[in-house]
Amino acid sequence: MKSRGHFVAILIVALQFSVARAQIVMVNQAGYLPDQQKFVYSTDRADSFFVIDAASGAIRYKGAFTRASSNDAATGSATYAGDFTSLESDGRYRVATSLSDSSYPFTISDNVFQDVYRESLKSFYFQRCGMALTPQHAGVYARGTCHTNDATFHLSTGKTGSMKATGGWHDAGDYGKYVVNAGVTVGTLLMAYELFPSKFKCDDLNIPESGNGVPDILDEVRYELDWLFEMQDPLDGGVYFKVTPANFSGFIMPSQDTSTRYVYGKSTTATGDFAAAMAMAARIYSRFDTAFASRCLHAALAAWGYLSANSKIVPAGGFHNPEGTRTGEYGDPNDSDERLWAAAELYISTGSDNFNTYFADNCGGRDAFASTMAWRNVRDLGLLDYLTCDRTNSDSTLKGTLLRSFDTYCESLVRIASNDGLNVSILPSQYVWGSNGEVLNNAVVLIVGYTLTGKKEYYNTALEQLNYVLGCNMKDMSYITGVGTASPMHIHHRPSASDGIAEPVPGLLAGGPDRGRYDAVLRSMYTDSTPPAKCYVDNQGSYASNEIAINWNAPLVFVSGYFNEAP
Ligand code: 9MR
Ligand code: ZN
Secondary structure (H helix, E strand, O other), rough: OHHHHHHHHHHHHHHHHHHHOOOOOOOOOOEEOOOOOOEEEEOOOEEEEEEEEOOOOOOEEEEEEEEEEEOOOOOOOOOEEEEEOOOOOOEEEEEEEOOOOOOOOOEEEOOOOOOOOOHHHHHHOEOOOHHHHOOOHHHOOOOOOOOOOOEEEOHHHHOOOOOOOOOOOOOOOOOOEEEEHHHHHHHHHHHHHHHHHOOOOOOOOOOOOOOOOOOOOHHHHHHHHHHHHHHHHHOOOEEEEEEEEEEOOOOOOOHOOOOOEOOOOOOHHHHHHHHHHHHHHHHHHHHOOOOHHHHHHHHHHHHHHHHHOOOOOOOOOOOOOOOOOOOOOOOOOOOHHHHHHHHHHHHHOOHHHHHHHHHHHHHHHHOOOOOOOOOOHHHHHHHHHHOOOOOOOOOOOHHHHHHHHHHHHHHHHHHHHHHOOOOOOOOOHHHHOHHHHHHHHHHHHHHHHHHHHHHHHHHHHHHHHHHHHOOOOOOOOEEOOOOOOOOOOEHHHHOHHOOOOOOOOOOOOOOOOOOOOOOHHHHHHHEEEEHHHOOOOOOOOOHHHOEHHHHHHHHHHHHHHHHHHHO
16 A cells, blocks of 8 residues: 555656646746845746745745746746845745745856856866866866867968967867857957956856966966967967868767867957957956967967058858858858957057057947847957956047947847847847847947946846746746756757766857758747747757857856846
């Protein structure tokens, strides 16, 4: 009888569980800061919700749901929001609704973002190419070195022979290294440090350089910069586009990938991003290592020289994969934003009028801010750095104009978020490949907006974007490996897939819903009528929704690091 009773009990629990999941109750699975805004979202029509102590079940807070949207285009559902901001006591909780649905557990405390911040930054160490990851620093994810062979000049370089192409981070789930994506990633991470040095000063991440007196974020970025130097042609300052094999490798460990790597021809987008990132590094590292800083500045100036000598985009029409090459393209037919960003950073680092004038003539003035940065659009990095710099000869009238444009842009993001059922700041049409990166880049923009204007709605909307990737989404999951109760287990990431360890490498952000359904797995599961915010699957084959990439992890580091430390 005992075992039968046991069976019935399990059945009841199982039934309750499946009923509970029929409607979702979405919370930030990392948790909430005690003194900040707190929202729970649900598709459940319940009129009220209870925040209960996760261990005892005791009710700690009771609130009413308000309808956030009815059948909105992104979620395809009616959604309800519950505000429990006034619950400020530290603890471990769950939300239950008056219809008996319940959420994953979550924490309220000052350090809820500590793990996501530290793990997301540490994930860059796990992406390192050209060195062994030791058990001391990588634990179970220790692995051998990789890609130490020279890269062969591809026909598109006009050269023969080979060159050194070691170090740096693997771009994503693949083992390629692409200068354009490296540039925006380095720019985002350095901007985090430059704007908020006290929030990004940790030196105890357990990377090989930890404890050396230089913040780990700068040590980690320097690993990428050291590879970037190799990508510059010393003869004319131009920068090669990428180092990859002709095709993506199978799902093997990096050390097993011995295919021929090619270095591809120079481009002005790569050279502009390189110039900007190196110019930023020149001023940011000058406090720690003057010789390194001046090397960065020389490289940036040489890259600018190449841009000046090539006033039209190189290659014509933007980079395209040559015949026979199938790795990432990062094709971008417009290099004006890369040039603008380079000019802004070179101006800030040198104070030279030439760069200031170039920036002023090309920044767009009243209409400067119209979009958020992404790998193909780095305008905002230049605009925001100009706006926040303290060069005394910068144009204060222009700064005033830019600030108004920026404020209007931030307001437009807040408006999009408040019309969205889950307070997400992207439009339904923007759930494209890497949408989680777009959401977090909007949060970066809003954080800078809050810093410059003090408008609390910018801060709150930025926080809601972090909530979205950490669980307040239609998949009811944290999109970050190893963070939260439900997170990706089958991420499109070659080391995670081939290291024999069930848990993926932690701290990696999945690309997120892709309404374009650019892979066969998404196409087999969803259709044109699937709500955009649902076009995601935790399946290794879904590279368009479940891959990871350095340029998506960088804004995650920025945003989680910002909220992790009190201002
Ligand atoms: O992030 C890139 C996305 O915006 C593009 O639509 C997509 C297709 O070109 O490529 C993405 O970048 C991938 C890159 O090309 C290769 N490494 C993996 C990147 C993330 O999926
Ligand atoms: Zn490698």
